Amino acid sequence: DTAVSQTPKYLVTQMGNDKSIKCEQNLGHDTMYWYKQDSKKFLKIMFSYNNKELIINETVPNRFSPKSPDKAHLNLHINSLELGDSAVYFCASSQAAPQYFGPGTRLLVL
Amino acid sequence: GENVEQHPSTLSVQEGDSAVIKCTYSDSASNYFPWYKQELGKRPQLIIDIRSNVGEKKDQRIAVTLNKTAKHFSLHITETQPEDSAVYFCAASNGIQGAQKLVFGQGTRLTINP
Numbered sequence: 001d002t003a004v005s006q007t008p009k010y011l012v013t014q015m016g017n018d019k020s021i022k023c024e025q026n027l028g029h030d031t032m033y034w035y036k037q038d039s040k041k042f043l044k045i046m047f048s049y050n051n052k053e054l055i056i057n058e059t060v061p062n063r064f065s066p067k068s069p070d071k072a073h074l075n076l077h078i079n080s081l082e083l084g085d086s087a088v089y090f091c092a093s094s095q096a097a098p099q100y101f102g103p104g105t106r107l108l109v110l
Numbered sequence: 111g112e113n114v115e116q117h118p119s120t121l122s123v124q125e126g127d128s129a130v131i132k133c134t135y136s137d138s139a140s141n142y143f144p145w146y147k148q149e150l151g152k153r154p155q156l157i158i159d160i161r162s163n164v165g166e167k168k169d170q171r172i173a174v175t176l177n178k179t180a181k182h183f184s185l186h187i188t189e190t191q192p193e194d195s196a197v198y199f200c201a202a203s204n205g206i207q208g209a210q211k212l213v214f215g216q217g218t219r220l221t222i223n224p
Contacts, residue, residue: 098159
């Protein structure tokens with residue numbers, strides 16, 4: 001009965017490939033988020049959807065495209081992966097506040 | 111936009127002593143300030159939060175204080191235990207159409223020495 005779940009947990013891929021990360025929450029929250037945590041542990045928001053509508057879109061390369069098929073799911077598709085995309089990607093959800101984080105997806109681009 | 115500075119970046123205390131982590135923020139419109147604890151390889155977990163209409167909040171050994179005038183807030187952990195060892199993040203946000211755009215500090219690595 002995990003509240004916020006992500007798949008896959010680990011992702012190792014070559015430069016130039018396209019990959020997707022999936023997130024699901026069973027908390028009934030209206031808002032979901034994607035965060036990137038870099039190698040120095042810095043956490044930065046990328047996107048937020050409220051009830052399937054894109055609300056927050058930070059300065060992120062357009063190779064990153066979020067999609068929310070319904071308010072319980074938020075996916076992240078990344079095209080043409082680069083070495084600098086290597087990081088841990090966290091999904092989170094909230095009903096206003098606080099935000100609850102998923103377990104993270106560790107992406108390594110070789 | 112909002113900018114959050116967090117200090118110190120590392121903190122080492124003896125078991126049983128207190129630990130204090132401080133953050134400053136730049137946007138006076140920020141009204142929500144959570145603190146997260148992240149253990150190695152795990153997700154950030156909320157430990158306490160405070161809203162701008164409150165000056166202090168306490169939950170057992172953890173307390174947070176907020177000074178809106180000075181734009182700073184602090185986390186206080188008393189009677190520290192080895193399981194308190196982790197990276198702690200402060201954050202500040204203002205609601206945007208139902209979403210909270212959390213801007214995080216750089217993190218503090220807290221080590222409790224037995």
